[in-house]
Amino acid sequence: MTEAAHIRRPFSLEGRVALVTGAGRGLGFEMARALALSGATVIINGRDEARLRGPAEAIAAEAGRHVETAAFDVADTAAASAAITDIDRRFGRLDILVNNVGMRDRRPLKDFTATEMQALLGADLIAPALLARDAAELMARHRHGRIINISSIAAAVIYGHDAVYSAAKAGLNGLTRALAVDYARAGITANAIAPGMFATETNQAMVQNPDLAAFVDLRVPVGRWGRPAEIGAAAVFLASDEASFVNGHILVVDGGQTVRM
Ligand SMILES: NC(=O)c1ccc[n+]([C@@H]2O[C@H](COP(=O)([O-])OP(=O)(O)OC[C@H]3O[C@@H](n4cnc5c(N)ncnc54)[C@H](OP(=O)(O)O)[C@@H]3O)[C@@H](O)[C@H]2O)c1
Numbered sequence: 533m534t535e536a537a538h539i540r541r542p543f544s545l546e547g548r549v550a551l552v553t554g555a556g557r558g559l560g561f562e563m564a565r566a567l568a569l570s571g572a573t574v575i576i577n578g579r580d581e582a583r584l585r586g587p588a589e590a591i592a593a594e595a596g597r598h599v600e601t602a603a604f605d606v607a608d609t610a611a612a613s614a615a616i617t618d619i620d621r622r623f624g625r626l627d628i629l630v631n632n633v634g635m636r637d638r639r640p641l642k643d644f645t646a647t648e649m650q651a652l653l654g655a656d657l658i659a660p661a662l663l664a665r666d667a668a669e670l671m672a673r674h675r676h677g678r679i680i681n682i683s684s685i686a687a688a689v690i691y692g693h694d695a696v697y698s699a700a701k702a703g704l705n706g707l708t709r710a711l712a713v714d715y716a717r718a719g720i721t722a723n724a725i726a727p728g729m730f731a732t733e734t735n736q737a738m739v740q741n742p743d744l745a746a747f748v749d750l751r752v753p754v755g756r757w758g759r760p761a762e763i764g765a766a767a768v769f770l771a772s773d774e775a776s777f778v779n780g781h782i783l784v785v786d787g788g789q790t791v792r793m
Pocket residue numbers: 553554555556557558559560577578579580583604605606607632633634635636655682683684685726727728729730731732733734735
């Protein structure tokens with residue numbers, strides 16, 4: 533689109549190809565949905581092809597465009613690399629990478645084995661770094677790319693017994709800033725989204741917990757859990773041409789939780 537067309541219709545992702553990891557449900561699904569509704573060709577990832585079919589069809593029906601799937605485990609480095617090569621073969625480009633998969637394992641540090649820590653760091657930090665590395669090669673070819681890492685407010689404020697996840701997300705923020713510096717001259721920006729407490733399927737037991745309801749009421753200025761769909765616009769904005777000068781930013785989407793004293 534021309535610059536004038538963008539002013540008339542901002543945040544259009546028409547012609548862009550986006551890969552969203554862990555997009556079969558939860559925040560990944562909502563970001564994939566929002567990107568597709570904004571005009572992008574979206575590829576949704578998860579570990580099981582059969583579990584991706586329903587979500588892909590749901591987004592396709594709503595957005596009126598085909599939604600692709602790419603089943604692989606992000607922690608399987610060979611499979612993840614092969615998936616990027618396959619996207620290159622199928623689409624000839626990749627404009628937007630949303631590194632959304634995030635494994636959480638809330639336990640006291642003393643209960644973790646080294647292998648368990650490595651598994652969490654592998655999925656939450658090493659996998660996004662390797663996917664960004666491989667995706668950046670494709671993006672650089674068209675001198676255009678948007679890397680969006682899904683972090684967490686847990687990188688900055690600590691709930692307790694969450695050391696490995698908090699460390700992984702803090703590392704992801706550091707990775708985001710480093711990518712922002714290293715890839716900017718190739719036309720690629722890197723930013724992160726740090727969600728607060730969202731009422732996703734995975735969090736349903738917590739959403740039903742009356743103690744946590746009292747916590748949310750007290751600590752979250754808007755006084756409620758985030759609705760999963762409320763993450764979509766943040767991803768669309770960071771993916772858009774309009775965000776071309778936004779680079780190395782951590783966009784907090786938490787209803788004000790982290791600014792409350
Ligand atoms: N929900 C929140 O309140 C919240 C708050 C702060 C930050 N976050 C961050 O936001 C992101 C999404 O959270 P969520 O709660 O929406 O996710 P989720 O529901 O736990 O998982 C989303 C999807 O990820 C897929 N997945 C899991 N491991 C994978 C792997 N190794 N490779 C490929 N796909 C994988 C799962 O599909 P399969 O099982 O079919 O593979 C699942 O459908 C995470 O990075 C999380 O840390 C969430």
